[in-house]
Amino acid sequence: MTAPVVERHWFALLTPRETTAIMLEGHDVVGGRVVPLVEASFADAGEARAFFGHPDPAADAGQFVDFLVIPELPDVRIVDGVLEPTRAPSGTEFWRLEADGRRRVISYYDTPAYGWRNGRGPVRPAERPGLRARWNGLDLVAAFEEGVDGVHLVALGDEPPEGFEWTKLGVSRRTVALDEVELYEA
Secondary structure, rough: OOOOOOOOEEEEEOOHHHHHHHHHOOEEEEEEOEEEHHHOOOOHHHHHHHOOOOOOOOOOOOOOOEEEEEEOOOOOEOOOOEEEEEEEEOOOOOEEEOOOOOOOEEEEOOOOOOOOOOOOOOOOOOOOOOOOEEOOOOOEEEOOOOOOEEEEEEEOOOOOOOOOOEEOOOOEEEEOOOOOOOOEEE
């Protein structure tokens, strides 16, 4: 298999609760209403909130909104503008849109083996929902990444399986050819 090429990206507005879960808890399950990134030309945070039907924040709260830019990799399923719940695709970007329209990158999801960069939460990928693989008698978290031939396999536990390398405490990874695995959605 050749490396996945991302031809399309999606914009997903986050609620304050989702932002907190990502940054403080390492939450990596995403889903919900999305729009093509090329159509997400919101002038400011208020316009984005209005488009998605999110309530205005309290007067004493930050007037920004946070959003994800999600690459459309082979395991991303979007039906009628709704992303089916899944583990964040590798390369998902976490952005902030300020009240004055400025945009800045906060973090990105660097595969399930590493989780969100700059996040404070644990780095243990959600085992469900999302792509999984059966390989050599193991049932593992799996992920595609743009520019990488094959599929990443992620193991959780105290000892990595043979051929896997530690990425974080209790998390290890190996990349294998696609024809070596049986992929399925959990």
